[in-house]
Amino acid sequence: MTRSPLELPADAAGWPQFLAQTVDASLAAARTMLATLVDGTDRTAEQVLDLWNDADAALAQASAAGHLMSEVHPDPDVRSAAEAGAQAAEDLATERGLDRELWEVVAAVDPVGLDPAAQRLHDHLLRDFRRAGVDRSADERERLRTLAQRCTELGLEFSRNIREGSRSIRVRPEQLAGLPEDFRAEHAPGDDGLVVLTTEYPDLIPVRTYATDAGVRRDLTSEYLRIGWPQNGPVLAELLRLRAERAGLLGYPDWPTYDAEVKMIGSGTAIADFVDRLDELTAQPAERDVAVLLARYRQDDPGATAVTAADSLYYDQVVRREQYDVDAQEVRGYFRYPAVRDGVMSTIGRLLGLEFTAVDVPSWHPEVEAYDVTDAADGSALGRFYLDMHPRAGKFNHAAQFSLVPGVAGLRLPEGVLVCNFPTGTMEHDDVCTFFHEFGHLVHEIVGGHQRWVAFGGVATEWDFVEAPSQLLEEWAWDAGVLSTFASDAQGNPIPAALVERMRRADAFGRGAWTRRQLNFTALSYGLHATPPADLDAYTASVDERFGPYAPLPDTHQVTGFGHLDGYGSAYYTYLWSLVIAKDLRTAFGDDLMSTAVGRRYREEILAPGGTADAADLVERFLGRPREFDAFEAWLAQRA
Structure with a gap:
């Protein structure tokens, strides 16, 4: 029961x-x-x-x-x-x-x-x-126990310092030039006549994307890249050192080798090989993209010598507006949070044969919403989820799916939680993609959470596969037919298919730089663990020098705010590894993303098994062939 x-x-x-x-x-x-x-x-x-x-x-x-x-x-x-x-x-x-x-x-x-x-x-x-390490000596087991407990403490401290480390700057109202009207209306000056801008996403992303004042973009981006500093410097250094010691005691040469043993990739050297393969694939496309941004930057500032993270989003949207006729502010006018929420759920519900019903139950905050999940075919109960979607002080400040109740067949239904930091009003299209992505984790948690053995429930696949189902669902955020069902302007007019097509073409621009930036994070995550450096900032600078694609901002400390170094450790490669798989999974849908037959098969063959089979076998069963790199390479090579 x-x-x-x-x-x-x-x-x-x-x-x-x-x-x-x-x-x-x-x-x-x-x-x-x-x-x-x-x-x-x-x-x-x-x-x-x-x-x-x-x-x-x-x-x-x-x-x-x-x-x-x-x-x-x-x-x-x-x-x-x-x-x-x-x-x-x-x-x-x-x-x-032990x-x-x-x-x-x-x-x-x-x-x-x-x-x-x-x-x-x-x-x-x-x-x-x-x-x-249960087969080790008593002294070794005791040391391993101490190391594991201390690593847990350090990981929690690292995350807490990021979660509670929001920073801010103060600017004059006129320095908000270029930002959307609704943003400016929501950011009235205080008694001192200045406007507070925080490093939380609803402030950070619009400022980096639209603010014409380069100083404002630079100052807020720099503060964002100082989150967790200086507290997390020694925390991370100790965490890396202790992980390396644990791996050595267990007979492994380094932490990535230990960690990768139970993942699809199989070994630490395979991570290095994957980095090298993507390095070769992305170097020229990224260089080409950044050159376009820099050329446009120099029209505004002839003395500009490099594009930094403070400039990249801004000039990316300028180029898309001027060269591809895609105005990001026009696009965001079609995406209002309530409609996006309902649209994402409706789309995924139709595709996978699920129904989501709002329920009025207590939660931890008044803004949190709850929904029950049932099978659309027979009405059987499948689980419950909560949406905690807007920022507040002390809350997790990225986007992720958390388990609340791990499901066990015949005992309890799975319950999951989406924790995001979206604005309550209009959203960027990137926010819409993120919503689809995180909702992909959520349905994986719910649909896969009906195993007899709890170890295989929900998203309990190999960790480097876990992002693939979510990255696949981002594809629906680019489909004109899907978007027209929930994206509309203030007058109720649906987003034009022609605009979506221009958005798709513009998205091909910058793909090399985006992938290269992900490769930077991948190499940083791996390298920090393969040989823990004495100087974290110096090592980060060396990775930036090799992979870029953007010039670093002075006096910043990106590594102390890199939250994935706790949960993902050396395995940030997961995002690009899973993206390769997601692009391959996309081929099964052909020209009809809303094929309910394929969607139902995807639900049954990829999501529902949870961790009861190896991910490679699930993919091969669904595709009818072993996974391939071809679709990813074609996506990366696509030109605007």
Whole structure:
């Protein structure tokens, strides 16, 4: 019997009890079940795995609620308590992986007669025990435990410093020239006559895109690139050093080699090879794109010698307006948050055969909305999700999907949360793409969250595949037929197909520079972990010098605000690796993105299995062939 959705507190006073029941009590239950596993009782293979799974489900619930609330709850005391719960969950996972008695119980299981999913779980458990170091000496296991716990503390601190590290500048009202009228109306000067601009996305992106005052663009971008500095410098340095020590104790030459072992890419050297392959593919297209931006920049400033991050978005939209007849301010006039929200859900619902129904239930903030998910064909309940979509103080300041309730077949339905920082009014088209992207993670969490074994539920595929389904769904943000169903101007006129076609052509411009910038992040993420440098800023500068594509801004410290270095570690390559796969998956839809037959097959063959099969096998089953690089190369080579 499936349990009812998780009940959240109806008032502020209920949150300490919620954390006690959902995090603390779940951790206690997990500990009890793990202790039961080693109580000497003779159990069948299936009984051992079932008991492990029950403990895993309790641990996953504690971890999900702790991590989510530490990032989104408006009360700093609740965030702090939730962070402590998340730390406790990670510590228990570490203890479990190093427990020799547990390992001996699992290793003694005879997998003969188990179904394929159970056998896969057993194989993964033995693999994970080995990777935790359970077979090492007692002293080594204790050191590994200490290292893992300290890495968790450092990761949480690194993320907290970014989350709470918003910066700002103050400018005169006339320095908002070029920015949209609604933006200027929302940014009235204070008592001192100055306007405050923050590094949060609803300020940062419009300023970088539209502000004609180069000084304003530079100052705000520079502040953004100082988020987490100086606090995160020593935090990151220690985190990198301890990850390297963990890998060495476990017999690996470096952290990327250890980390990549359980991913599609397979090895650390394969990451380096992937970087080199993309380096060759992107160098000339990026150089060509940046040259166009610089030439246009010099029309405004003949002395300009380089394009920086403070100039790139601005001159990108200038070139698109002047050379491709795409005015970004005109485009954003067609995208209003409520319509985009409804349009994204309607589009994905029709494509995948899902229905989303708003429900009035308590949450952690008045702006958060909740929806129940059902199967459109038979009305069966599939899960629930929450939308926390606008910025506020102390909240996670990027865009991501979080689990709230990990689903378990027959026990509880999955619940997920989108956490974004969109404006409440008009949105950039890039915001629309991000919405489709993050909603892709959400439907993967919900549709894939119905496995017997919690370890395979939701987005529990190889980590370097997890972005592919979301990157695929960004394609729908570029389809004129799709956009016409929800994108309209103030008078209600749908976005013209001709404008969408010009947007598509303009999007081909800058593709080389965009991909090169992602490659920069990829190389930085990998290189920091392959050989942790003594000087983080100097190493970042060396990566910028090789990959660019934009000149660095002086006295900035990008690496301390690079949040993916916590969760993704050395695996930021995931985004480009998954993009290659996403472009290949796109070929299955041909000329009809709204083919419900292909959409339903995609739901069943890519999303619904969760982690019950290797991602490469899921892709090959869906495409009817092994994955290829061709579609990505064609996309990258496309000229405007």
